[in-house]
Amino acid sequence: MATNTENTTDVTTVERFFDHRTRERWLRRGLYGIAGLLLVFLWIPLAVMVFLSVAQNASTLFPFEGFTLQHYAATFSDPGLMMALFNSAQVATVAACIATVLGVLASFALARREFPLKSAFRTFGILPMIVPGVVLGIALLIYFRTLLSAIPVVGDLFVPGFLTLVLTHSVYGFPFVLLIVSARLYTFDEQLEEAARDLGASPLETFRDVTLPIIAPAVGAGFLFAWIRSFEDFIRAFFTKGTMDVLTTAMFSMIKYGAAPKMNAISAFIVLVIAILLAVAMNLGNVTQYVAGGPDE
Amino acid sequence: MAASTDTNNRSLLRTARGKLALTAGPSTIWLGLLLLAPLTFMVTVSFMNINEAYNIVWQPSLDNYGQLTGPGLPWESSFWNTAFMESLLLSYVIAIVTTVMCFSLAFPLAYLLARKGGRVFKIVIFLVLLPFFTMYLVRAYSWLLMFGPNGVLNATLLKLGMISEPLAVFNFGVPAIIVGLTHAYFPYMLLSLYASLDGIDFSLVEAARDLGASRPAVLKDVILPLALPGIISGSLFVFVPSLGAFITPRFLGQGKVLMIGQLIEERINSLYAIGYGSAGSMFIVLTIVVAFALAFRYVDVDELGGV
Numbered sequence A: 001m002a003t004n005t006e007n008t009t010d011v012t013t014v015e016r017f018f019d020h021r022t023r024e025r026w027l028r029r030g031l032y033g034i035a036g037l038l039l040v041f042l043w044i045p046l047a048v049m050v051f052l053s054v055a056q057n058a059s060t061l062f063p064f065e066g067f068t069l070q071h072y073a074a075t076f077s078d079p080g081l082m083m084a085l086f087n088s089a090q091v092a093t094v095a096a097c098i099a100t101v102l103g104v105l106a107s108f109a110l111a112r113r114e115f116p117l118k119s120a121f122r123t124f125g126i127l128p129m130i131v132p133g134v135v136l137g138i139a140l141l142i143y144f145r146t147l148l149s150a151i152p153v154v155g156d157l158f159v160p161g162f163l164t165l166v167l168t169h170s171v172y173g174f175p176f177v178l179l180i181v182s183a184r185l186y187t188f189d190e191q192l193e194e195a196a197r198d199l200g201a202s203p204l205e206t207f208r209d210v211t212l213p214i215i216a217p218a219v220g221a222g223f224l225f226a227w228i229r230s231f232e233d234f235i236r237a238f239f240t241k242g243t244m245d246v247l248t249t250a251m252f253s254m255i256k257y258g259a260a261p262k263m264n265a266i267s268a269f270i271v272l273v274i275a276i277l278l279a280v281a282m283n284l285g286n287v288t289q290y291v292a293g294g295p296d297e
Numbered sequence B: 001m002a003a004s005t006d007t008n009n010r011s012l013l014r015t016a017r018g019k020l021a022l023t024a025g026p027s028t029i030w031l032g033l034l035l036l037a038p039l040t041f042m043v044t045v046s047f048m049n050i051n052e053a054y055n056i057v058w059q060p061s062l063d064n065y066g067q068l069t070g071p072g073l074p075w076e077s078s079f080w081n082t083a084f085m086e087s088l089l090l091s092y093v094i095a096i097v098t099t100v101m102c103f104s105l106a107f108p109l110a111y112l113l114a115r116k117g118g119r120v121f122k123i124v125i126f127l128v129l130l131p132f133f134t135m136y137l138v139r140a141y142s143w144l145l146m147f148g149p150n151g152v153l154n155a156t157l158l159k160l161g162m163i164s165e166p167l168a169v170f171n172f173g174v175p176a177i178i179v180g181l182t183h184a185y186f187p188y189m190l191l192s193l194y195a196s197l198d199g200i201d202f203s204l205v206e207a208a209r210d211l212g213a214s215r216p217a218v219l220k221d222v223i224l225p226l227a228l229p230g231i232i233s234g235s236l237f238v239f240v241p242s243l244g245a246f247i248t249p250r251f252l253g254q255g256k257v258l259m260i261g262q263l264i265e266e267r268i269n270s271l272y273a274i275g276y277g278s279a280g281s282m283f284i285v286l287t288i289v290v291a292f293a294l295a296f297r298y299v300d301v302d303e304l305g306g307v
Helices: A002-053 A070-076 A079-112 A118-130 A133-150 A154-158 A162-186 A191-198 A203-232 A235-240 A247-256 A260-284 A287-292 B002-014 B016-046 B063-068 B083-115 B118-133 B136-146 B152-159 B174-198 B203-210 B215-226 B228-243 B247-253 B260-271 B274-295
Strands: B048-050 B056-060
Touching: A002 A260, A002 B083, A002 B118, A002 B136, A002 B174, A070 A260, A079 A118, A079 A162, A079 A203, A079 A247, A079 B016, A118 A162, A118 B016, A133 A154, A133 A162, A133 A235, A133 B016, A133 B260, A133 B274, A154 A162, A162 A203, A162 A235, A162 B016, A191 A203, A203 A260, A235 A247, A235 B260, A247 A260, A247 B136, A260 B118, A260 B136, B016 B048, B016 B274, B048 B063, B048 B274, B063 B083, B063 B274, B083 B118, B083 B174, B083 B228, B083 B260, B083 B274, B118 B174, B136 B152, B136 B174, B136 B247, B174 B215, B174 B228, B174 B247, B203 B215, B215 B228, B228 B274, B247 B260, B260 B274
Parallel strands: none
Antiparallel strands: B048 B056
């Protein structure tokens, strides 16, 4: 009798064990399946677009009429579009420089100093990233066009154009630098600086030879983020650009007038450039950590 | 002369107050002039009288808001019966559905990423981040190719003989907008969820399982509460930009659907109707303030900086 009971329990345990294993396996397969489908969802429209950029018939898949590079040739010989690309790069570079200088300084305040209203300062600092583009764009447009342009002598500076766009994007890029650089500074061992000072280095020498090399990757990543944000922004630029065209606004008017072939080509080109930049950045520094705010190094 | 400048510089770097002024000062001034002042000016304009030439008459008035809402009070149906209010409600619905979609799609992937590390992680993150860094305009445009009566989705199904005429669901409209917005803001949700799931001690999950909790119970009582900061910040980062979206509804609505961002943009760019524009923007700003105030009851501001 006793042996019988023992046997039964044994069987159920074994069965349960197998049952557990199978369920675990199916659960894992299900998770991988969902993850795979998600990647397909993220990639399919971009893949279709890249495909159409080299297809003779640029508007849709069927009828397929063969491959061609003529859309790329037409895109890169379009003077308006190339001018807009150049403008975008210029605006993004100046704006990202301003955002980086201000963001690095502010990161030191956050990481090193204690002051009243510190959390308000931090919230204020990430606000440009939170305010929707339509709102920030309109607020700045009204501010520049109605308020600042009315100021005598300097007012003309604020007529929407290159300067107003740079100012707008410098504000938009700031939080990205602040978040990345301050995260790096929080993990910085301040004793290194103290050691340098004890050994007779001046504050500026300490900054140049000790602090800067350590935070340099984060500063670089912050600059890159601010640059990409400015380069890819449409809505803020749309309001504050004045009569100047940047790449996104030029692309927007292209879609309005239905020039799909060039749009496919320039878009596919951007995807390629960003893929290379991102791969380089991910190998240079731990981009995912900066973005995902994961555990510190 | 040179010596005194040098001492000045040194004292600026030496005193605590000097250091604070040097580090926090420039950005405070910059953001004060280019963020706080414009937003304050917009709030002011929204409460001012605007004449027919769209100039500000410095007289307080609620006219701008009166243009947006219908006659009557909020509990009367005439109040909601305007183009703006209808578009506002539709925008809320679209933004909420997008947030829910993003959460249900991102959670399994974030969970998987948090439990697995290494090479697979790096590749998957690259594959997720790349569309994310790609121009927002390009992503919206890529969906413009997919949808529509002659879009890639309908054309492919027709070609395969699975349907005999274009499906309405793959036409431009609300479903297309939701798909486009989900595609656009999904990575924010994923990264926020990942950041909070990654900090979880998964031995807690095993302990709960060992103590006899079922899988759904573990999810409900252990994982979700621990991931709450990520869920809340991810939802904010999806909901807020979806509410004020402009390009996606413009491309994927093709004029059939008007979201609030489009209405405001149209009035500003075609008429420079600053009263309408700033009062309309106030609805977005107010919603954000309320959403963040609710969120701060559950999470800290530091936890929101994850993205």
